[in-house]
Amino acid sequence: RPLLSLRSFSHLRSHENSRRLLSLPILHLLPNHARRLATRAEPSVVTSEDDSYGGKQVINLTPHLYDYVLSNVREHPILRKLREETSTMPGSQMQVLLLVSLFLPHVVEIEYMLSRMYSFDMQLEILFVSPDQAQLLVMLAQIIGAQRCIEVGVYTGYSSLAIAMVLPETGRLVACERDERCLEIAKKYYTRAGVAHKVALAQKKWVNFGSKMPSKPLLVDIKHGLAVDSLKSLIQHGESSSFDFAFVDAEKRMYNEYFELLLRLVMPLLIAANDRGGFSSLQVRVGGLIIIDNVLWHGKVADPQVNDPKTASIRNFNRKLLEDQRISTSMVGTNRGWHDDMSEESDRLTWM
Numbered sequence: 001r002p003l004l005s006l007r008s009f010s011h012l013r014s015h016e017n018s019r020r021l022l023s024l025p026i027l028h029l030l031p032n033h034a035r036r037l038a039t040r041a042e043p044s045v046v047t048s049e050d051d052s053y054g055g056k057q058v059i060n061l062t063p064h065l066y067d068y069v070l071s072n073v074r075e076h077p078i079l080r081k082l083r084e085e086t087s088t089m090p091g092s093q094m095q096v097l098l099l100v101s102l103f104l105p106h107v108v109e110i111e112y113m114l115s116r117m118y119s120f121d122m123q124l125e126i127l128f129v130s131p132d133q134a135q136l137l138v139m140l141a142q143i144i145g146a147q148r149c150i151e152v153g154v155y156t157g158y159s160s161l162a163i164a165m166v167l168p169e170t171g172r173l174v175a176c177e178r179d180e181r182c183l184e185i186a187k188k189y190y191t192r193a194g195v196a197h198k199v200a201l202a203q204k205k206w207v208n209f210g211s212k213m214p215s216k217p218l219l220v221d222i223k224h225g226l227a228v229d230s231l232k233s234l235i236q237h238g239e240s241s242s243f244d245f246a247f248v249d250a251e252k253r254m255y256n257e258y259f260e261l262l263l264r265l266v267m268p269l270l271i272a273a274n275d276r277g278g279f280s281s282l283q284v285r286v287g288g289l290i291i292i293d294n295v296l297w298h299g300k301v302a303d304p305q306v307n308d309p310k311t312a313s314i315r316n317f318n319r320k321l322l323e324d325q326r327i328s329t330s331m332v333g334t335n336r337g338w339h340d341d342m343s344e345e346s347d348r349l350t351w352m
């Protein structure tokens with residue numbers, strides 16, 4: 001019976017208000033097949049509302065089409081195992097973290113507060129990249145010949161494992177994650193896949209950044225295991241301009257801070273020359289790639305009526321990148337997440 005009423009919502013889906021109805025958390029409570037039915041009536045092609053694009057159409061990834069995409073992904077068996085294990089993890093204990101953090105008097109650092117609150121949001125989010133997104137990440141890393149990578153937001157390690165598996169033996173991935181329980185799972189799979197030696201974990205209290213001198217690991221004090229701490233530590237320990245690839249998938253309101261720190265860490269290949277054959281101040285940045293997940297934020301960034309802090313922050317960040325002359329950017333739509341959760345608009349748009 002609930003199916004019928006939700007199906008009737010789906011006929012109204014193109015209408016703005018009905019869209020919101022379908023985004024209501026109630027859809028999360030439905031079994032997967034009910035969610036699929038509730039969202040099946042979507043058009044398979046979307047046309048830009050702006051006439052100046054001449055009715056430009058893009059394919060809308062319907063559940064059916066997305067299943068087809070997923071059936072065309074190469075996913076390593078170890079990655080599949082990790083995905084299956086991660087998808088059974090409960091998120092229910094996370095609300096408690098938010099409440100506890102609000103009463104901790106010594107918690108003053110903004111990232112720390114945000115990261116506690118993040119745990120609350122995590123219940124509502126698709127927590128890790130889908131196999132098709134991982135395939136794209138990996139391919140981009142391979143195309144640029146990535147050697148030294150940073151991941152901000154590891155969770156149980158799906159995307160970092162995918163990247164580490166294609167890095168050369170000399171390659172290194174610095175994995176920034178504040179949740180030690182998640183990292184335990186990640187470590188298990190890094191070992192299982194034989195790539196643990198390529199991954200340097202930026203954990204609470206200390207971090208092993210042994211990538212420059214593998215036999216002599218460098219120990220750095222990290223207060224909360226938070227990403228900004230870790231990135232700053234890398235800079236302080238002389239690792240600027242030594243990475244070539246970064247993937248950001250952690251606290252959304254810290255995107256700008258992550259980005260600015262990563263710009264210092266990710267390698268600008270400086271082509272510096274002038275017509276007299278010497279060096280000049282002309283510097284051309286080529287080579288480094290920073291990929292940032294979730295820049296559509298469940299479609300909320302395009303809705304002027306949504307102004308919650310996280311949406312506003314991502315919207316400002318997107319605007320800033322568009323205007324930032326230091327970088328080349330591209331917003332790339334990937335998918336809606338591999339979960340069967342069809343209640344949200346795609347948020348997996350990525351800046352590169």
Ligand SMILES: C[S@@+](CC[C@H](N)C(=O)[O-])C[C@H]1O[C@@H](n2cnc3c(N)ncnc32)[C@H](O)[C@@H]1O
Pocket residue numbers: 111114115118126127128129152153154155156157158159160176177178179182225226227228249250251254
């Ligand atoms: C979306 S998940 C990452 C998923 C992962 N990239 C993947 O696709 O497999 C985000 C992760 O970022 C971590 N995180 C959130 N805020 C953080 C912070 N301030 N510092 C470090 N990690 C953080 C969370 O604990 C969570 O595990």
